[in-house]
Amino acid sequence: MEANILDNLEVVYQKPETLTDTPFHYCPGCGHGVAHRVIMEVVEELGIQDQTIGVAPVGCSVFAYHYMNVDMQEAAHGRASAAATGIKRVLPDKYVFSYQGDGDLAAIGTAETIHTVNRGENILMVFVNNAIYGMTGGQMAPTSLCGQVTSTSPYGREATQIGFPLKITELIAQLPGAYFVARHAVHTPNAVRKLKKALKSAFEYQKLNKGTCFIEIVSNCPSGWKMNPLDSQKWIEENMFPMYPLGDIKVPGKSTTPSTENN
Amino acid sequence: MENSNKKEVRLMKGNEALAEAAIRAGIKAYFGYPITPQSEILEYFTEQAPKRNFTVLQAESEVASINMIYGAAGAGARVMTSSSSPGVSLMQEGISYIATAELPCLIVNITRGGPGLGTIQPSQGDYFQSVKGGGHGDYKLIVLAPSSVQEMADFVFEGFKLAEKYRNPALILADGALGQMMEKLVLPEEGSLPHVTPDWATIGKTKDRERNVITSLHIQPEKMEAVNHHLQEKYKAMEQEVRFEEYFMDDAEIVFVAFGLSARICQKAVDIVREKGIKAGLIRPITLFPFPKQRIADAAQNAAGFMVVEMNAGQMVEDVQLAVNGKCPVYFKGRMGGMIPTPEEIAVELEAKFIHHEEEV
Amino acid sequence: MIKGTVLIATDICKGCELCVAACPQHCLTLSKQINTKGYRFAELKNEECTGCVNCALVCPDAAITVYRQAKIKKAV
Numbered sequence: 001m002e003a004n005i006l007d008n009l010e011v012v013y014q015k016p017e018t019l020t021d022t023p024f025h026y027c028p029g030c031g032h033g034v035a036h037r038v039i040m041e042v043v044e045e046l047g048i049q050d051q052t053i054g055v056a057p058v059g060c061s062v063f064a065y066h067y068m069n070v071d072m073q074e075a076a077h078g079r080a081s082a083a084a085t086g087i088k089r090v091l092p093d094k095y096v097f098s099y100q101g102d103g104d105l106a107a108i109g110t111a112e113t114i115h116t117v118n119r120g121e122n123i124l125m126v127f128v129n130n131a132i133y134g135m136t137g138g139q140m141a142p143t144s145l146c147g148q149v150t151s152t153s154p155y156g157r158e159a160t161q162i163g164f165p166l167k168i169t170e171l172i173a174q175l176p177g178a179y180f181v182a183r184h185a186v187h188t189p190n191a192v193r194k195l196k197k198a199l200k201s202a203f204e205y206q207k208l209n210k211g212t213c214f215i216e217i218v219s220n221c222p223s224g225w226k227m228n229p230l231d232s233q234k235w236i237e238e239n240m241f242p243m244y245p246l247g248d249i250k251v252p253g254k255s256t257t258p259s260t261e262n263n
Numbered sequence: 264m265e266n267s268n269k270k271e272v273r274l275m276k277g278n279e280a281l282a283e284a285a286i287r288a289g290i291k292a293y294f295g296y297p298i299t300p301q302s303e304i305l306e307y308f309t310e311q312a313p314k315r316n317f318t319v320l321q322a323e324s325e326v327a328s329i330n331m332i333y334g335a336a337g338a339g340a341r342v343m344t345s346s347s348s349p350g351v352s353l354m355q356e357g358i359s360y361i362a363t364a365e366l367p368c369l370i371v372n373i374t375r376g377g378p379g380l381g382t383i384q385p386s387q388g389d390y391f392q393s394v395k396g397g398g399h400g401d402y403k404l405i406v407l408a409p410s411s412v413q414e415m416a417d418f419v420f421e422g423f424k425l426a427e428k429y430r431n432p433a434l435i436l437a438d439g440a441l442g443q444m445m446e447k448l449v450l451p452e453e454g455s456l457p458h459v460t461p462d463w464a465t466i467g468k469t470k471d472r473e474r475n476v477i478t479s480l481h482i483q484p485e486k487m488e489a490v491n492h493h494l495q496e497k498y499k500a501m502e503q504e505v506r507f508e509e510y511f512m513d514d515a516e517i518v519f520v521a522f523g524l525s526a527r528i529c530q531k532a533v534d535i536v537r538e539k540g541i542k543a544g545l546i547r548p549i550t551l552f553p554f555p556k557q558r559i560a561d562a563a564q565n566a567a568g569f570m571v572v573e574m575n576a577g578q579m580v581e582d583v584q585l586a587v588n589g590k591c592p593v594y595f596k597g598r599m600g601g602m603i604p605t606p607e608e609i610a611v612e613l614e615a616k617f618i619h620h621e622e623e624v
Numbered sequence: 625m626i627k628g629t630v631l632i633a634t635d636i637c638k639g640c641e642l643c644v645a646a647c648p649q650h651c652l653t654l655s656k657q658i659n660t661k662g663y664r665f666a667e668l669k670n671e672e673c674t675g676c677v678n679c680a681l682v683c684p685d686a687a688i689t690v691y692r693q694a695k696i697k698k699a700v
Contacts, residue, residue, distance in 0.1 A: 010694050012677060012690050015687075019686055024685055029684055032684070071467055075334070082326075085331050086331035086336075087465065089294075111324060189646055228641075
């Protein structure tokens with residue numbers, strides 16, 4: 001590249017300073033990297049790096065604290081929202097978020113998830129759903145689709161045997177403690193833009209003390225799904241979105257679940 | 264509310280004395296789940312919280328409680344939880360994480376009879392769980408065993424002091440009787456235990472420092488071994504905190520060893536057998552970890568034998584045997600399942616072993 | 625047409641090709657060489673880049689910095 005061309009150019013996008021220089025350990029094409037980056041972009045843009053505490057889960061993103069350049073805690077499997085509750089209760093003026101995968105949030109940590117939102121903890125819960133256990137080698141997740149082949153559903157998930165995909169985000173939206181619930185994705189530039197907007201709102205809402213913000217990110221797992229990254233993005237659109245449609249599920253001020261409005 | 268800064272004599276339940284002491288120790292938050300025989304602790308906190316400056320949260324489970332403690336302690340706050348045996352079993356994974364991440368906090372176990380769902384009556388069946396780690400991996404808790412309502416209150420302060428000194432969870436191991444009984448006590452002074460937010464706490468990364476991370480995960484085995492070495496060195500350093508109490512040990516030929524409620528009962532047993540001319544004494548370990556093994560080893564040099572009394576099937580007796588190291592016989596008297604031994608039956612047992620020479624355990 | 629370019633941290637690129645697919649100008653491709661990790665990495669193949677940022681948005685490794693031509697100021 002010619003030096004004089006760069007001279008006339010301005011940076012319109014660069015990695016946020018709220019990410020460390022450590023390269024992500026994720027597999028090629030994995031959505032976790034985008035999710036991490038977008039969260040940290042929001043933290044940078046809101047200027048709240050010094051007021052933000054994150055909680056990492058157990059799962060592929062167990063090392064989220066290697067990358068996110070904010071104070072962080074690594075919680076036990078499924079308990080990120082409990083740890084985040086503990087942090088928020090003693091530091092009510094700080095921004096607290098948890099980051100969990102489907103196994104962490106919707107299987108082993110279901111009780112903590114439901115009760116954290118039901119209490120309306122003023123935290124942001126980020127839920128990355130790729131319908132598989134990536135870290136342990138591609139086992140069935142609570143959100144795995146019917147018929148989906150994993151290493152523990154080798155003949156495809158059979159609902160009569162092992163139950164249906166758990167739409168925990170819809171469950172969450174039923175709770176009065178939930179303030180803002182949305183489902184987004186990271187598979188296209190526009191999806192990433194929408195996710196970022198939602199995350200920004202969610203962080204800002206935290207100052208209002210109105211309840212829990214919960215954002216599901218439908219993501220991919222090329223390694224677990226045994227396909228290349230581009231095919232995995234197609235697979236998301238064709239298979240994940242029919243079960244996990246994108247969009248707002250509960251928006252402040254708009255009652256999508258009238259029965260839970262109690263004031 | 265009355266002036267809480269004045270040292271006043273109060274008549275209180277053990278559980279309530281412990282909770283009041285915790286408020287006076289300046290806890291920032293309590294997270295817990297109801298379970299008999301310690302629910303008064305949560306009840307006392309929920310009643311007091313709006314009037315005094317701390318947070319109380321009834322969690323959805325003991326699992327959630329201990330992980331809330333992880334989060335809040337990691338954020339540098341002085342926090343505690345309490346439960347009873349089955350609930351403390353549920354907490355073990357979280358306690359292992361807390362110990363490894365080196366987070367100071369106070370855990371209270373008002374023990375009940377087990378195993379299983381067991382009974383709600385008092386027991387000392389959680390000795391092993393308390394002093395040998397309890398969860399997975401090599402770790403230790405600082406374990407304090409009160410034997411009076413006064414100590415239920417005092418050991419809250421001691422527990423926090425030691426926990427913060429060593430960046431380690433401390434455990435108060437009491438039992439249902441100590442939790443439920445009423446005694447007079449002098450409450451510790453409010454505000455007498457200052458607290459500073461530690462520099463490792465996750466309170467928000469300022470520009471002038473690297474981010475703080477609270478974790479128990481070190482995937483490289485070399486690093487994890489180094490962490491283990493560090494923890495073991497710390498546990499060794501804790502040995503200097505050993506605490507115990509003696510009763511008639513000056514000329515004792517037969518030595519009772521008992522902790523908590525059992526020690527109170529043994530005091531009476533000492534009185535009974537001394538009236539019969541038997542020179543018995545009592546060593547009461549106050550810290551169960553660190554264990555007063557040196558004191559017991561010293562006593563073993565001249566003793567005719569030991570009798571360990573516990574409300575379990577024989578747990579601390581193993582540590583006494585290790586300390587005695589074969590120097591003299593070690594006998595055991597235990598009751599289980601929520602049964603409390605009487606001083607008289609202990610005295611009978613002692614005579615059976617030492618006067619009529621029945622078999623060693 | 626707006627002129628832009630990208631700077632790709634080739635050492636951390638894992639060659640997932642998501643940026644290649646996301647580029648509306650079709651100006652990205654995978655290299656013939658491999659990086660130290662053994663991946664073919666993304667690189668510019670022409671000068672059609674407009675600095676639209678799409679590639680950087682989908683990059684899972686935060687490996688792309690995007691530049692765009694500054695607005696030309698009219699001479700006074």
